[in-house]
Structures are given as structure tokens and as C-alpha cells.
Amino acid sequence: MRQAWGGHPELLIQWATSADSRKHTDSLEAPRHYLDVDDLPVSLADGLPIVWGLPHDLADSLTSTSKDGGLGSFGLLPWHIERVYNQLTWSMKSDSVDLNRVLRLAADLGHYLGDAHVPLHTSGNYDGQRTGQRGIHALWETHAMEWLLAPSRASSCPCTPLPSFDPRWTAWEILDESHAMVPMVLHAETELRRLHPEDGWGFRRRGRTLQLLPTPEALATWDSLTNHTTFPRFCKASHRIAAAWYAAWMDAGAPNLASPAGPTNHGFWAYLAEVVRALRLKFKVFNLRLKATSNLELQPYDDDTPETDFEHLHP
Numbered sequence: 460m461r462q463a464w465g466g467h468p469e470l471l472i473q474w475a476t477s478a479d480s481r482k483h484t485d486s487l488e489a490p491r492h493y494l495d496v497d498d499l500p501v502s503l504a505d506g507l508p509i510v511w512g513l514p515h516d517l518a519d520s521l522t523s524t525s526k527d528g529g530l531g532s533f534g535l536l537p538w539h540i541e542r543v544y545n546q547l548t549w550s551m552k553s554d555s556v557d558l559n560r561v562l563r564l565a566a567d568l569g570h571y572l573g574d575a576h577v578p579l580h581t582s583g584n585y586d587g588q589r590t591g592q593r594g595i596h597a598l599w600e601t602h603a604m605e606w607l608l609a610p611s612r613a614s615s616c617p618c619t620p621l622p623s624f625d626p627r628w629t630a631w632e633i634l635d636e637s638h639a640m641v642p643m644v645l646h647a648e649t650e651l652r653r654l655h656p657e658d659g660w661g662f663r664r665r666g667r668t669l670q671l672l673p674t675p676e677a678l679a680t681w682d683s684l685t686n687h688t689t690f691p692r693f694c695k696a697s698h699r700i701a702a703a704w705y706a707a708w709m710d711a712g713a714p715n716l717a718s719p720a721g722p723t724n725h726g727f728w729a730y731l732a733e734v735v736r737a738l739r740l741k742f743k744v745f746n747l748r749l750k751a752t753s754n755l756e757l758q759p760y761d762d763d764t765p766e767t768d769f770e771h772l773h774p
């Protein structure tokens with residue numbers, strides 16, 4: 460499949476965060492990244508959220524009659540995963556395949572699947588704002604992931620057979636797993652504050668900026684308090700993304716999309732679009748760091764600053 464897609468993984472990496480960048484320009488984008496499972500109306504018969512596993516139209520009509528006013532207020536993540544999967548399949552079936560479009564859709568699908576594996580993308584208390592735990596979102600998906608993915612740790616996911624992927628049901632299965640982790644994650648953060656009341660945060664120099672981040676000691680405690688579940692969750696997300704791409708490609712008839720020229724990412728307008736995207740992302744990261752709340756996505760840890768550069772906030 461790698462060869463059939465043109466053998467250009469760098470574009471998948473480059474576009475992995477495009478879905479987040481679109482939140483700044485498309486008002487419909489934000490709800491596609493989460494589902495507030497605990498805020499959904501519950502069926503009186505079995506206590507499960509009334510929309511669980513339902514097609515989008517039916518789910519929307521059920522929630523539109525509730526006082527909260529439609530699916531958009533709870534999030535659209537599982538339905539959007541199914542939608543992008545179908546778009547990806549159709550894009551590969553097309554008579555004149557646009558490889559750039561295929562790779563963009565594959566990157567988006569990977570992004571939304573990654574979000575679905577993050578426990579706090581399944582809760583209305585997504586940044587601990589209801590329980591006095593602001594910043595927990597970035598702690599799980601940014602700070603802890605960066606610490607776990609640091610090159611010095613040389614962590615790698617186990618090689619396992621590709622899991623099965625169903626465009627409708629797998630998304631619900633993932634959300635079920637993620638939401639079950641929410642109480643444990645909230646409890647771990649409370650314990651982390653108790654164990655590191657003063658030495659949990661410190662300044663770290665990265666290039667020319669000084670960032671306020673959890674200390675490596677606090678992150679080690681956090682990993683222990685969360686029962687070392689974060690890295691396996693990352694691996695599970697990676698395997699499911701691979702499975703989704705493979706399933707979509709098979710559903711499209713396993714076409715060979717590679718052209719001798721490869722995907723086109725050159726030319727002035729493509730360059731300009733990427734510059735604007737990068738600036739937007741940089742601005743967003745800056746703002747989020749300032750607020751100490753974040754909706755950042757899984758990103759590889761790209762600096763391996765020695766831990767001696769870390770200055771504790773309360774030495």
C-alpha cells in the first residue's frame with residue numbers, strides 16, 4: 460500500500476495537523492474533533508447515550524428535540540470519522556485520482572482517529588474546567604506525549620497484526636475505550652497535584668523561548684499515576700490509523716495511485732498556503748501556552764533538550 464500511495468509519507472506528516480488549523484477559518488470544524496459523551500442525553504431504558512452507534516441523521520433528530528439543541532453542541536467526531544473514511548475511499552475510486560487529495564484525506568482521517576483515542580476528547584469536562592483541573596488536556600496529550608516520545612527514551616510500539624477496522628463501529632469502540640479512561644485521568648491529576656504541590660512545573664528553554672511545562676519528575680509521576688496507559692494508547696491509535704488507511708484502500712479496490720511524478724506539493728500557491736498554515740499553527744500554540752490550556756494534537760517531540768536545561772519554578 461505504501462508504494463501504491465506514492466511512497467511520500469512526509470506529506471501525511473505535514474498535513475496531520477491541518478484539521479486543527481481549519482478550526483481558525485471554518486466554524487463547522489471544531490465539533491468534528493470531539494464527542495462530549497457525558498453530556499449526551501441518556502436513554503431511560505438502558506442508561507446509555509441515546510445516540511450511541513446511530514447514523515448521523517437519526518442521532519441529530521433525536522438530540523435536536525432535546526433542550527441542548529442538536530448534535531453540534533455535543534460534538535461530531537464518530538460521524539465525521541465515518542464521513543472522511545468514505546471520502547477517502549471515493550477519492551481512490553475516482554477515474555482521475557488526485558493523489559494530493561487522497562493524502563490530505565488520509566491525514567485528516569488519521570487526525571480524527573488520533574483525537575478519538577484521547578480520553579478528554581470524549582468529555583464535556585475536556586480541560587478539567589468543571590473540576591478545577593485546568594490544563595489537564597495539554598498534560599495528557601501534549602506534555603506527557605512529548606515526554607514519552609522523546610528520542611532519548613527510544614520508545615517504540617510493538618509490532619502487532621493490523622486490527623480490523625469498520626468505518627462506523629470502530630469509531631464508537633474507540634470512544635467507548637477513551638471515555639472509560641476519563642475518571643482515572645481526572646483522579647491521576649488530583650493525585651499529581653497532591654504529590655507535587657510546588658515542584659510540578661518549571662521553565663524550560665526551547666530555542667529562543669522559555670516555556671512553562673511540567674517537570675520531568677512530575678511527568679514520570681503522572682505516567683505512573685495513569686498506570687502507564689498513555690504510550691500504549693498512542694500505539695493503539697497508530698495501529699488503528701494504519702488499519703483505517705488499509706481498509707479504505709481495500710474498499711476502493713486496492714488501486715495503484717503512484718505516478719512517476721508523485722504528489723505535487725510545489726508551486727507558489729502551495730508554498731504560500733503552507734506558510735499561512737504554519738504561521739496560524741505557531742500563533743495558536745503561542746496563545747494556548749499563554750493560557751496554559753491546550754487542544755494540541757499528538758506531535759512528535761522534536762527537540763531533545765537535555766534535562767539539565769530545566770529550571771524548577773520552586774527550586
Ligand SMILES: [Zn+2]
Pocket residue numbers: 478479492570574756
Ligand atoms: Zn483535533
